[in-house]
Amino acid sequence: MAIGKIAVRVHGQGLYEFTRQVAGWLALQEVDEGLCTLFIQHTSASLLIQENADPSACEDLEAWLNRLVPERDGLYTHTQEGPDDMPAHIKSALTAASLSIPVQSGRLMLGTWQGIYLWEHRHKHGQRRIILHL
Numbered sequence: 001m002a003i004g005k006i007a008v009r010v011h012g013q014g015l016y017e018f019t020r021q022v023a024g025w026l027a028l029q030e031v032d033e034g035l036c037t038l039f040i041q042h043t044s045a046s047l048l049i050q051e052n053a054d055p056s057a058c059e060d061l062e063a064w065l066n067r068l069v070p071e072r073d074g075l076y077t078h079t080q081e082g083p084d085d086m087p088a089h090i091k092s093a094l095t096a097a098s099l100s101i102p103v104q105s106g107r108l109m110l111g112t113w114q115g116i117y118l119w120e121h122r123h124k125h126g127q128r129r130i131i132l133h134l
Helices: 019-029 055-068 085-094
Strands: 003-011 014-017 034-040 045-051 098-104 114-120 125-133
Touching: 003 014, 003 019, 003 114, 014 055, 019 034, 019 114, 034 045, 045 055, 045 085, 045 098, 055 085, 114 125
Parallel strands: none
Antiparallel strands: 003 125, 014 114, 034 098, 034 125, 045 114
């Protein structure tokens, strides 16, 4: 068993691939088989596995979710942190706070075109923390 942390720098809404960071941490663990669980410690960002070959797939996902959960909806009451805050919480609730990926021969068993992404739902810049558990 191993627990680690990864920080992903964000500069506004969008998908940020961090597959290499996870694979690098995994390589240091010297484990042949297991299950790698990732957990994001935030309520306005999420995690997902998505296509990493064509950036337009991620761009389309972002555009679609922004249409589904618009900012400045008159029904929101949680608005003190800005117009992107409540939509970010809704987007996070609709997506995932954790992922589980099998490990075999010391490697993540991702498909050919799969990558691990942090999906930032706020406009702010900064860093997001992800906990890894093997």
